[in-house]
Amino acid sequence: MTTNKIEYHVPVMLQQCLEGLTINPDGTYIDVTFGGGGHSREIFKKLSPKGKLIAFDQDPDAKKNAWEAANFHFIAANFSFISNHLRMMGVKKVDGILADLGVSSHQFDDGQRGFSIRTNDPLDMRMNQSGEVSAKTIINEYSDFELMKIFRNYGEISNAKKVAYTILSARERKPIETTGELMDALISCAPKFKDHKFFAQIFQALRIEVNQELDVLERFLIQTADIIAPGGKLVIMSYHSLEDRLVKNYMKRGSLEGEIKKDFYGNVLKPFDEVVRHPIIPDEEEINKNSRARSAKLRIAVRNVGE
Numbered sequence: 001m002t003t004n005k006i007e008y009h010v011p012v013m014l015q016q017c018l019e020g021l022t023i024n025p026d027g028t029y030i031d032v033t034f035g036g037g038g039h040s041r042e043i044f045k046k047l048s049p050k051g052k053l054i055a056f057d058q059d060p061d062a063k064k065n066a067w068e069a070a071n072f073h074f075i076a077a078n079f080s081f082i083s084n085h086l087r088m089m090g091v092k093k094v095d096g097i098l099a100d101l102g103v104s105s106h107q108f109d110d111g112q113r114g115f116s117i118r119t120n121d122p123l124d125m126r127m128n129q130s131g132e133v134s135a136k137t138i139i140n141e142y143s144d145f146e147l148m149k150i151f152r153n154y155g156e157i158s159n160a161k162k163v164a165y166t167i168l169s170a171r172e173r174k175p176i177e178t179t180g181e182l183m184d185a186l187i188s189c190a191p192k193f194k195d196h197k198f199f200a201q202i203f204q205a206l207r208i209e210v211n212q213e214l215d216v217l218e219r220f221l222i223q224t225a226d227i228i229a230p231g232g233k234l235v236i237m238s239y240h241s242l243e244d245r246l247v248k249n250y251m252k253r254g255s256l257e258g259e260i261k262k263d264f265y266g267n268v269l270k271p272f273d274e275v276v277r278h279p280i281i282p283d284e285e286e287i288n289k290n291s292r293a294r295s296a297k298l299r300i301a302v303r304n305v306g307e
Helices: 014-021 038-045 079-089 105-109 135-141 144-153 160-173 179-189 195-211 213-227 241-253 284-289
Strands: 028-031 052-056 072-075 094-100 228-238 272-274 297-303
Touching (some): 014 038, 028 038, 038 052, 052 079, 079 213, 135 160, 160 179, 228 241, 241 297
Parallel strands (some): 052 072, 094 228
Antiparallel strands (some): 228 297
């Protein structure tokens, strides 16, 4: 097994994730957000030759960090299709799944990807570079209503209507093609002394829409109940409230909406039980070493035996 070939991503809360998975050396595990392979490499080290690790990532750059081993399998695909791929591999049940939902440091730092508010880059934000819709498409082609909905729902922007109309006005003069041009156009909408947070929310909303991140997460969560064996672990790290709310609802109440559902006999239909009632967060030492860990929340659940 080789080290990662690209300086990609410092794995967040690595030990907490490994402890959450409670790794059985002979078990089968999935890392659905391989990235630089930081979490995956440590999981793989704990496996025997009988154990198996399957990794998913749709980013072509991530594949460069994979390694060759009989019991390691890299799947270049979005993890919302996890059930189909496992079926094709003949894998019926796994002992644990890890998902780190954050954007990797490599993606933030790559000047052609357009994820960062720190530099003037092409408006892109596609995790999968073959995707048809980019941030440029959204900014220059979406209607005022569509833009307002995105920024309000995905960025939790309070003046989303003003933001939408400001973008329409700016793009009528000339197409908005870079992150810097977008920020220049919206500077009048940014709250005083809170412009950094405002633009982070704008970029978050665009990234979620470009990659359909919440839809992908919803489809993935629903599939985990059929994939994880009784007693197996689901370990998910999220970085903003929209993702964390979905994960919490599913782990705590068994539904994405947070509603408790019961069968005909009044039994609660809940495939998982929380291992920790409150999310685990990184300590100050880790945040000081890796500032991108600051907003991380880790939730862990175990697959019920009876469901």
